[in-house]
Amino acid sequence: MSRRVLVVGAGLVGLGLAHGLHIRGAEVTVAERAPELSEVGWAITLSDLHRNALDRLGYPPSLWQREPMGYEYIFDAHTSLPVNTFEFGPTVMLERSLLQMRLLDPVRDLVRTGTAPVSVEDDAPVVGVRFDDGTTGEYDAVIGTDGVHSWIRRNALGGPAPLDIGCAVIRFRVPNRIGVTFAARTTPIQGSRLGYFLNDGGETLHCMLFINDPAGRHHDTPLSTLAERFAGLQGPLGHVVEAMRSEPDRLCVDIKQVTTSVWARGRVAIAGDAAHAMSPALGQGAGAGFEDAAVLSDLLTAPGLPVEHALAGYEQIRRPAVHDLQYRSFNAARELVLDEKP
Ligand SMILES: Cc1cc2nc3c(=O)[nH]c(=O)nc-3n(C[C@H](O)[C@H](O)[C@H](O)COP(=O)(O)OP(=O)(O)OC[C@H]3O[C@@H](n4cnc5c(N)ncnc54)[C@H](O)[C@@H]3O)c2cc1C
Missing domain, CATH: 3.30.9.30 (D-Amino Acid Oxidase; Chain A, domain 2)
Structure with a gap:
């Protein structure tokens, strides 16, 4: 029997996760608090690693085919002199709304908007969830992709509020x-x-x-x-x-950062900004979330692997990698704005 997974939050990571699970045969429901999914503007950068993760989630590279961003010049803010260059490598930039809509298209029917959980009880072998519209559901796993202020992180896993x-x-x-x-x-x-x-x-x-x-x-x-x-x-x-x-x-x-020592407990876990919101100074947040989603999709649908093992393994694999990225993003944010002259 296919696993029933509740994904809480239809942001970039929740949508990607829903599709990754769906194409692997899971029965997915996405609960999104917002009454409707509106397009969010502005651009987003995706490295080749992030595009690989999206490929694993069932979104082929052709969807994100763009000219690489190339390089940038760095100008001295005091003298206007060009002083350095920086190579972006194979990173591409695309409209955030386009990314969001392409992620949403194949999973639109799985998303229940205007719905948020009010209680999550992990009563093995199922997780019982009550929603704010009075409905209830039973799932084999619940994954919170509900962003930086994650209700799942704070209420179901006892995690912290984000840090400014x-x-x-x-x-x-x-x-x-x-x-x-x-x-x-x-x-x-x-x-x-x-x-x-x-x-x-x-x-x-x-x-x-x-x-x-x-x-x-x-x-x-x-x-x-x-x-x-x-x-x-x-x-x-x-x-x-x-x-x-x-x-x-x-x-x-x-800019807020989330650092929490518990990403998964039993049949409940968090991913994306809910687990590791970080400074956008290196443009890595969403991409790291897609990598979370790719690992979760594989492990939660692995034949014979208990849900608790899948989620504990997910945390074991992803938390150290993301911790390092978060640290580098934090330092990059501070360095970017430290005045080098008195
Ligand atoms: C200025 C800026 C620039 C950035 N640039 C880049 C970049 O270039 N490259 C990159 O990779 N990343 C970038 N990021 C980071 C990236 O935007 C985030 O990491 C990414 O959007 C996180 O996605 P998410 O799905 O985890 O969370 P979100 O996008 O925050 O989605 C969370 C969803 O959960 C819903 N929700 C919240 N609470 C509940 C609830 N209780 N119940 C149900 N639903 C709920 C919300 O309505 C929302 O739809 C940038 C961030 C910022 C701020």
Whole structure:
């Protein structure tokens, strides 16, 4: 008999996991708290490892075929001099909404929106779940992919709340009117760093401003005020600074990190940001979640492997690897914005 798996949360990782399990014969239900699945904008980078994980989840590489991001130039924020280059390797960038919709398409019928668990009881051999709409269900396994504030992590596994790591990232888009052909970023200045990637085939500059300040500080700070930190910058990044003065739409996110020592207990586990939200400084969060989902899909459907062993093995395999990635992302976030000059 196929295993019944409840996936809690239809974000990028929950959708990928649902498909990975579904194509391996599991009976999957996805409970999503939001009343509907809305497309989330902005771009996302995927390394070759992440695309391999998506391939294992049943999404072929042809879905994400893009020109590799190539390289970026690093400009001294004080002098505007180009001082270094950085190679992105085979990483590609795509619209986040496109990624989300492609993940959703084959599992749309498995998703129950407007539904969240209110109790999860692991009564071996099944997990009993009560939902906020009054319905109940019995499952062989419950996987929380319910994001950084995960209800499953905190309530079913007794895990911690996320930590604020004292950095924020502001994203905005600028039309590439100057026809620049490469990505660029500044060295840090006044605890901040400005950069952009080329997007939409080079038509748009997808800009990111990392700021080393406590949570909430910059949600309402006008971009024109922040632009003053980079006043005098010349070249392509000077164009971005100029564009900041006209207040393009922006998204400000305080960076949170989740570090928890329990990823799985019995028949309940967490994956993606629920298990390991990390700084986006290295662009690895979703990709690491897809790798979680690929391992979970294999192990939860492995013939004869008890669910408890599958989930304990998943934690054993993934937690150390992600811990290292989280550490590097945390350091990258701090280094990106540490001022190198007094
Ligand atoms: C600015 C920024 C840039 C980033 N750039 C990159 C990048 O370039 N590359 C990369 O790999 N990663 C990147 N990341 C990280 C990436 O966005 C996340 O790691 C990824 O979206 C996590 O996916 P998830 O499915 O685990 O969680 P989420 O996307 O947060 O999804 C969680 C889902 O669970 C639902 N939910 C929440 N609570 C409940 C509940 N109680 N019951 C039911 N449903 C619930 C939510 O509504 C949501 O749909 C970036 C992050 C940020 C903030």
